[in-house]
Amino acid sequence: MTVTPFQIAVPDDVLDDLRTRLARTRLTTASDSTFWAAGTDPGYLGELVAYWADEFDWRAAEAALNAYPHFVAEVAGRQVHYIHIRGVRAEGAPAPLPLILTHGWPSSFVEMLRVARRLADPASHGGDPADAFDVVIPSLPGFLFSDLPAGPFTRRGVAEIWHTLMTETLGYERFGAFGGDIGGGVTQWLGALYPGEVAGVHTTSAVVTTDFADRPPTVEEQKFLDDLDAYDEKDGGYSEIMLTRPDTIAAALMDSPAGLAAWIVDKYRDWTDCGGDLESRWDKDTLCTVATLYWATGTIGSSFRQYYDYPRNRPVPRITVPAAVTLSNEPAFRTFPKSLAERIYPDLRHWHRAERGGHFMAHEEPEQVVTDLRAFFGPLR
Template sequence: MWLELLLASVLGLVIYWFFSRDKEESLPLEDGWWGPGAKPTSEEDESIHPFKVDTSDEEIEDLHQRIDKFRGSPPLEGSRFHYGFNSNYLKKIVSYWRNEFDWRKQVEMLNKYPHFKTNIEGLDIHFIHVKPTQQASGCTPKPLLMVHGWPGSFYEFYKIIPLLTDPKNHGLSDEHVFEVICPSIPGYGFSQAPSKQGFNSVAAARIFYKLMLRLGFQKFYIQGGDWGSLICTNMAQLVPSHVKGLHLNMALISRTFYTLTPLLGRRFGGLFGYTERDTQLLYPFKEKIFYSIMRESGYLHIQATKPDTVGCALNDSPVGLAAYILEKFSTWTNTEFRYLDDGGLERKFSLDELLTNIMLYWTTGTIISSQRFYKENMGQGFLAQRHERLKVFVPTGFAAFPCEILHAPEKWVRSKYPKLISYSYMERGGHFAAFEEPKLLAQDICKFVTLVELQ
């Protein structure tokens, strides 16, 4: 008993020390050049050009030929998604992809929003820019940058965009109307891959900041999950005076301190500020944190060390690519889906939606460059990077979706984001929030913006 009290007291002092260090610092903005060769001496071309997604008979024919040569894998009775992608269900995916999926139709759908490209720091940066079609009287649209992660794409935001740009016609309040900008991270989709080593989340954040300036926005809102949450966090650390508000649906909080608190949190929950909901989402610890991280982090170790090796195989086989990516859309949406033969994929998404995201990786050949982003951010040790040690001093909102890979209690989030003004336990949803639950996420973004503007 006395040992437990002593341990609790020591941990309490450690917590106080961490939470009391609120010195406001920012990251140096610096500059970069990520294109091939040396940086030109001429001034950067800041022009913005329209862009359209397209396809060809040759592209589709090549895809079909590769799918036809897929060798399959031996069935394993009762494996469901415990061994990765279920080989029996993969046959259904392959058959649909080969015989029913209409890529030309999906290309038309992708082009329903305006696409653009502009060159920043030597890279052609792709983005979609959607303005409200109807503007409420006296309501100026608020610029909102939304950043995707891996293995997603700008396409993740297609269902939430109309809720933000035209809320009244989609059953939401039009108190806030947004002008939405969704870029592709360099090395993903239609954004050019860096030619040089070292392109990390801070470099991506700087490029997206320059993009917003190029579009004429001096102050703006930013939102992200997965890598997008880190990139947006870095933007707030680089240029806090330009960020009106930061909204996240995932928090990468990696202080060593937090590896200890879940072990004691159930017994000393009040000490760590855990609510009853936090306890439900974090415990039992072995299953919901330890075993879950062990099950779901194999890809991370590969991509953070030697991404090009597995990338070569994925870039050569469309079916291999689909299995590798879609397995994440199963268990990251809900870990319980691993007990289902179909991985629960069609409970949240249509096959057309899932395969469209796969095609954005396949047709652009960007799976390798997208995986390198892990190597650049984690290969030298994530904790060693300066931005991980800095807090964020802009108004922050957080949406805690219950099926996210690792739940982040409010106390954890506030330690990194002292100006946290909105923390919401979401009703349902997992890792791909905008793709899974666009209405819930849109409502939480609007709630957060209301709080920001009341300050």
């Protein structure tokens, strides 16, 4: 399998067209006087669009991203983009443990960058050299520089691609896995399918089993499931259209960078543990970096495929490899009962109900995530 070094290089004409479109943005009128109550606030969106058009320096952001070692490889006949940072091995220390980090939606490899260097070179960040990891951060299929799979997008299917990437392309015999959201599902399938190669799985969002035939939900578990349904009723509009009519909304977002930004930042604010202050977690430069990556690659529509194909997913079976959960503090999982995780993970070794950090935990609380990853994987090296 051919591995090719890769650099991000957005053409000038794409950036010129982007600025022209941003300059011609037409903003809507807020539907509710309460700030952000009806979705992305038009006032904030206007500020972000103006910054994106006039102040954001994409070339500086691009150079910073290219400071990481990017590669593309053909796996199962499709291009997979990934960052691969070799761990720094100190004299006398064990070999770094390979670790694959998988992002979710509406995210990208950028979510994992704040933990990447800390994991690969702990000594340079106040850690023990013995805790070094070889870090692999792929872009999910259909996201940015990775092709959609040949068949349906399922968590299990992505896990199969990741296993090939780690074992056949990169030559690792044993590795750990970490992720949240879609990445959490992929991580769990890696543990379920490949217990011989996967040392352990660590997620920031636990999976709710749909099979209660043998053991009905407890009172606490049923309350959580009911609360989750109630939350989805208020938050699920975005997912319903992507589940049923993704190409309709994609047509608008592919044509309007302001619309694209609104679609993304609505979730970044709602799902982030930011107390309503989006930029306490995501500064404008990072928001514009993520939005530009989606815009330049034209992949917001293909990122919806995992929603449209969601009914093709099957419940994750019990995962026998060692497992860890750093439970995010986002509304949907804040009260997740440990007992639900234990239904999936009979060998749950690490359970941390985080007081800070939401859907994008690795970006929001990198030190917390790094500490938990080191604690969990340390005995498994």
